[in-house]
Amino acid sequence: MNKTVCDADDAIRDLSDGASILMGGFGLCGIPENLIKALVRKGARDLTVISNNAGVSDYGIGLLLKARQVRKMVATYVGENDLFEQQFLSGELDVELVPQGTFAERIRAAGAGIPAFFTPTGFGTSVAEGKETREWNGRWCVLETAITADFAFVKAHRGDALGNLVYRRTTRNFNPMMATAGRVTIAEVEHLVPPGDIDPDVVHTPGIFVQRIFQGRDYEKRIEQRTTRPARGC
Amino acid sequence: MKSVSSKERLVLRAAAELRDGFYVNLGIGMPTQVANHVPAGMEVFFQSENGMLGVGPFPIEGEEDPDLINAGKQTVSETPGCSYFSSADSFGMIRGGHVDLSILGGMEVDEEGNLANWMVPGRMVKGMGGAMDLVAGARRVVIMMTHATKEGEPKILRRCQLPLTGVRVVHRVITDRAVVDVTSSGLVLREIAPGTTLEEIVAATGARLTPDPQGVRTMLED
Numbered sequence: 142m143n144k145t146v147c148d149a150d151d152a153i154r155d156l157s158d159g160a161s162i163l164m165g166g167f168g169l170c171g172i173p174e175n176l177i178k179a180l181v182r183k184g185a186r187d188l189t190v191i192s193n194n195a196g197v198s199d200y201g202i203g204l205l206l207k208a209r210q211v212r213k214m215v216a217t218y219v220g221e222n223d224l225f226e227q228q229f230l231s232g233e234l235d236v237e238l239v240p241q242g243t244f245a246e247r248i249r250a251a252g253a254g255i256p257a258f259f260t261p262t263g264f265g266t267s268v269a270e271g272k273e274t275r276e277w278n279g280r281w282c283v284l285e286t287a288i289t290a291d292f293a294f295v296k297a298h299r300g301d302a303l304g305n306l307v308y309r310r311t312t313r314n315f316n317p318m319m320a321t322a323g324r325v326t327i328a329e330v331e332h333l334v335p336p337g338d339i340d341p342d343v344v345h346t347p348g349i350f351v352q353r354i355f356q357g358r359d360y361e362k363r364i365e366q367r368t369t370r371p372a373r374g375c
Numbered sequence: 376m377k378s379v380s381s382k383e384r385l386v387l388r389a390a391a392e393l394r395d396g397f398y399v400n401l402g403i404g405m406p407t408q409v410a411n412h413v414p415a416g417m418e419v420f421f422q423s424e425n426g427m428l429g430v431g432p433f434p435i436e437g438e439e440d441p442d443l444i445n446a447g448k449q450t451v452s453e454t455p456g457c458s459y460f461s462s463a464d465s466f467g468m469i470r471g472g473h474v475d476l477s478i479l480g481g482m483e484v485d486e487e488g489n490l491a492n493w494m495v496p497g498r499m500v501k502g503m504g505g506a507m508d509l510v511a512g513a514r515r516v517v518i519m520m521t522h523a524t525k526e527g528e529p530k531i532l533r534r535c536q537l538p539l540t541g542v543r544v545v546h547r548v549i550t551d552r553a554v555v556d557v558t559s560s561g562l563v564l565r566e567i568a569p570g571t572t573l574e575e576i577v578a579a580t581g582a583r584l585t586p587d588p589q590g591v592r593t594m595l596e597d
Contacts, residue, residue, distance in 0.1 A: 167425040167426070167444070167446075167448075167462070168425075168444065168448040169441075169448075170425070170441065170442065170444050170448070171442070193462075216502060217502050217503065217504050217505070218501060218502035218503070218504040219500075219501060219502050220501035220502065221448070229500075236500075238500065238502045238503060240503050240504075240505070240506075240507035240508050241424060241462070241466065241503075241504050241505035241507075241508060242424075242462075242465075242466030242469060242470050242505060242507075242508030242512070243507075243508065244462075245461070245462040245463040245465070245466050246463060246466065248463075249463040260470065260511075261470070261511045261512070262470060262507050262508045262511040262512070263507050263511070264511070264541075264542060265489075265539060265541070265542030266507065266538065266539045266540065266541065266542070267538050267539075268503075268507065298442075308459075309442050310427075310440065310442040310443045310459055311423075311425050311426050311427050311442060311443055311444055311445075311459060312442045313426050313459055313460065313461050314425050314426050314461065314462050315461070315462045316461070317461040317463070318461060318462070318463045345461075362441035362442070363441065364439060364441045364444075364450060365444075365448040365449075366444075366447060366448045366449040366450065367439055367450055368433040368439075368449040368450050368451075369433050369434055369435065369436040369437075369438075369439060369450065370432055370433045370434070370435060370436070371435070371436065372435045372436060372437075373435075
């Protein structure tokens with residue numbers, strides 16, 4: 142079995158207007174840079190993008206907002222992107238804000254075949270409005286539903302033609318559960334290695350969840366907040 | 376004791392909440408600074424909700440790794456024995472009650488321990504991030520904030536006015552001027568800043584405060 146496609150453009154050949162897409166990453170860390178750029182080139186519109194953040198004005202998902210390709214954004218925190226604010230306030234963009242743990246679990250649930258679940262998060266807040274609530278073991282909970290999408294775009298450090306993936310450091314974030322929840326999951330990797338090269342004990346995402354994979358290129362890996370401490374003297 | 380600014384006092388007092396062996400999640404902004412004041416000889420593990428346990432200090436200049444950030448999107452470093460995991464596992468730790476302490480910023484806290492810290496209607500909504508999960512799931516929730524707004528309005532209130540982050544979730548509020556506990560019989564004033572009077576704190580607070588029957592202590596004085 143070989144799930145390898147040529148590049149990002151080839152990987153999204155059948156993506157059309159109105160598609161819903163899960164996109165991995167936390168801030169700009171672990172985002173599918175190549176797939177986002179290919180989506181800008183393709184120009185597909187009226188997209189629903191489901192991602193923790195909305196990138197920054199000139200990078201990541203910000204590029205899709207700039208090109209006015211996004212109709213709806215499902216996210217947990219969007220404070221880093223001014224463009225987002227403008228489009229939201231002008232009504233161009235629909236927004237659903239979700240608590241981060243609920244966001245992760247709704248996606249995990251979708252991939253695991255769980256249609257809905259109860260969580261204490263958000264009970265008594267605007268997040269619970271219009272949702273079923275119920276007391277479990279003395280604690281009030283909110284019924285939340287699974288989030289799936291037409292596509293999932295994930296970014297991994299290493300991967301093979303079978304779709305096995307390994308993430309590096311905090312780039313893992315939402316990528317593993319998104320990989321399980323897309324009807325078509327596309328993985329871009331920094332290093333495409335021959336099957337067998339990845340120690341089976343360290344595979345984070347087993348290949349069954351991935352439909353297409355390609356070697357990404359020209360990774361920029363922009364840092365949002367470069368914080369350092371001075372080197373210690375002798 | 377050398378004189379400290381009110382912000383420093385707030386951070387130092389929040390750091391006094393740390394206990395040996397604790398797993399701690401620090402909110403973005405001022406709470407992050409608590410990590411710089413772990414008492415000597417104490418072992419504390421910082422959890423960052425983007426998927427890391429054992430978050431280390433900012434990296435030495437030149438050693439920044441774009442693949443290694445905290446929840447504030449700042450570059451950080453590893454500590455020996457640290458681990459990485461997915462966001463689902465991360466919030467499993469949080470929601471599942473495995474995190475001992477969550478220290479978060481706040482806009483309003485009220486007599487029932489309700490918290491508002493994520494949204495001001497009419498202004499841009501940035502999102503709640505992980506705050507709602509943290510207050511719902513951490514074993515202990517400590518809010519650190521200035522005692523009053525920039526305009527001098529109280530932030531500890533009878534009832535929160537802003538949209539809530541969580542209901543009956545706050546255990547303790549630490550401000551630059553006082554330490555207040557949420558108890559079943561209302562808010563109890565435990566400590567006040569040096570040079571502050573009980574009357575001043577009561578006047579700057581928009582809720583009923585009961586002075587600690589054991590005596591109100593001076594902040595950071597032992």
